Amino acid sequence: MLKPLFIVAMCLFSSLxxxxxxxxxxxxxxxxxxxxxxxxLCLQFNTKSTQLNQSCIYKSAPxxxxxxxxxxxxxxxxxxxxxxxxxxxxxxxxxxxNVIHQLYPNASINNVEIDPxxxxxxxKYFHFIExxxxxxxxxxxxxxIKRAALKQKKYDWIILDAFNGDYIPEHLLTKEFxxxxxxxxxxxxxxxxxxxxxxxxxxHESATYYAVFGDFINxxxxxxxxxxxxAGLDKMPTETEISKKAxxxxxxxxxxxxxxxxxxxxxxxxxxxHDWPTDTKVLTDQYxxxxxxxx
Amino acid sequence: xxxxxxxxxxxxxxxxxxxxIWGSIITVFMLSLxxxxxxxxxxxxxxxxxxxxxxxxxxxxxxxxxxSFFSQPIMAFIFTHxxxxxxxxxxxxxALFFIPTVILGMxxxxxxxxxxxxxxxxxxxxxxxxxxxxxxxxxxxxxTSFYFVLAFDVNSIIIxxxxxxxxxxxxxxxxxxxxxxxxPIHA
Numbered sequence: 001m002l003k004p005l006f007i008v009a010m011c012l013f014s015s016l017x018x019x020x021x022x023x024x025x026x027x028x029x030x031x032x033x034x035x036x037x038x039x040x041l042c043l044q045f046n047t048k049s050t051q052l053n054q055s056c057i058y059k060s061a062p063x064x065x066x067x068x069x070x071x072x073x074x075x076x077x078x079x080x081x082x083x084x085x086x087x088x089x090x091x092x093x094x095x096x097x098n099v100i101h102q103l104y105p106n107a108s109i110n111n112v113e114i115d116p117x118x119x120x121x122x123x124k125y126f127h128f129i130e131x132x133x134x135x136x137x138x139x140x141x142x143x144x145i146k147r148a149a150l151k152q153k154k155y156d157w158i159i160l161d162a163f164n165g166d167y168i169p170e171h172l173l174t175k176e177f178x179x180x181x182x183x184x185x186x187x188x189x190x191x192x193x194x195x196x197x198x199x200x201x202x203x204h205e206s207a208t209y210y211a212v213f214g215d216f217i218n219x220x221x222x223x224x225x226x227x228x229x230x231a232g233l234d235k236m237p238t239e240t241e242i243s244k245k246a247x248x249x250x251x252x253x254x255x256x257x258x259x260x261x262x263x264x265x266x267x268x269x270x271x272x273x274h275d276w277p278t279d280t281k282v283l284t285d286q287y288x289x290x291x292x293x294x295x
Numbered sequence: 296x297x298x299x300x301x302x303x304x305x306x307x308x309x310x311x312x313x314x315x316i317w318g319s320i321i322t323v324f325m326l327s328l329x330x331x332x333x334x335x336x337x338x339x340x341x342x343x344x345x346x347x348x349x350x351x352x353x354x355x356x357x358x359x360x361x362x363s364f365f366s367q368p369i370m371a372f373i374f375t376h377x378x379x380x381x382x383x384x385x386x387x388x389x390a391l392f393f394i395p396t397v398i399l400g401m402x403x404x405x406x407x408x409x410x411x412x413x414x415x416x417x418x419x420x421x422x423x424x425x426x427x428x429x430x431x432x433x434x435x436x437x438x439t440s441f442y443f444v445l446a447f448d449v450n451s452i453i454i455x456x457x458x459x460x461x462x463x464x465x466x467x468x469x470x471x472x473x474x475x476x477x478x479p480i481h482a
Contacts, residue, residue, distance in 0.1 A: 028314050029314070114312075139380075140310075140312060140313050142307070142311050146309065146374065147378075169312050170307070171308050174308070176308060285307075285449075286449045287448050288444075289445045292441075
């Protein structure tokens with residue numbers, strides 16, 4: 001009876017000892033905490049809770065990716081040729097940007113982050129690499145994309161990663177927004193979105209993506225935990241083409257702790273496999289209670 | 296307040312959800328309310344009547360409707376002409392919310408004028424009015440943000456607000472004209 005309690009107490013105690021906050025700052029949008037826990041350095045928003053880690057790196061091996069969902073984003077590469085223009089909405093620790101830059105040093109990468117403090121922390125603690133090819137813009141993602149569309153800019157890999165654990169910018173989860181994203185996608189390009197998937201929002205999100213892109217691809221491990229949506233492909237590569245790409249990517253991605261062959265197993269298309277009710281309401285600028293639906 | 300809250304929703308697709316959006320919206324609402332109070336007070340000195348009071352509601356209702364019909368082209372125009380989303384959002388909320396909020400602001404002082412019959416009760420009546428209108432704002436805020444946005448489109452909510460205001464205005468005008476017709480009998 002007392003044993004489990006004792007273990008819990010020990011765990012709490014040890015986590016208090018071994019994790020220490022090395023940076024704490026109240027930005028315009030949130031509390032930013034950088035926590036140092038043994039070999040792992042994590043960026044957290046708002047509260048000191050492992051549930052809300054935004055970005056983590058291994059201090060001894062900063063190239064090895066920590067989070068599964070970040071690794072899953074790289075499944076995009078099975079469907080596109082070498083990316084030249086990458087757009088990342090939501091910087092976090094800059095991990096995605098760093099890995100993509102190392103994989104494709106000639107690719108232009110534009111990171112868009114609303115919170116200047118996040119960019120600062122990414123530079124200071126997470127080795128966020130910036131070059132003349134890799135830049136970051138402090139702006140709301142929606143505005144950046146709207147302006148990019150006006151300037152007729154195109155990107156061949158657009159990564160939407162602006163949702164943190166407890167708050168969704170609702171204007172980044174609507175049909176109109178996805179249409180704007182679609183308008184700046186190059187032919188042959190792909191959109192990868194890190195999404196929520198454990199609530200009522202799952203259905204609404206699926207219905208909204210379907211309304212704009214038609215059938216899309218889900219990358220998701222055990223049922224409905226973390227889901228990466230891949231959408232916007234103008235033509236689906238054949239299985240052999242995908243296998244070829246996977247073989248080429250496998251050694252290159254393994255450096256970053258990404259097992260692309262393993263990720264391949266958790267990819268499935270929504271074609272003939274709609275797991276949301278047909279009458280699910282599509283989220284629009286007029287109707288977007290994403291945060292309420294996520295409860 | 297319900298409209299102010301929806302303002303954030305309406306502006307977000309063009310101007311984002313940065314802090315300055317709320318700065319713009321709150322600034323415009325406070326500015327136009329203050330002007331509305333001034334104008335309403337002034338208006339109440341010229342033969343105040345229930346019909347005129349109802350007329351303010353009616354005008355308010357009419358001035359809210361364009362928010363649901365023309366907000367997209369207005370915001371698109373501002374978005375393409377102003378790069379800085381701070382001034383863009385300020386101008387957009389000015390264009391969309393200034394006139395309706397000025398008119399809504401006129402209601403409070405006009406109500407004081409209509410309800411105050413004895414000057415020694417004026418403080419009490421003003422107090423009750425502040426109570427009612429601020430409580431109404433609180434209810435409008437919570438109902439809109441907690442429930443309306445989950446059930447309805449932004450436009451439907453705006454139209455419902457407009458229709459409600461319009462109906463209240465019409466009722467006031469009808470009662471007002473009845474009172475006037477009956478007035479000679481009582482006199």
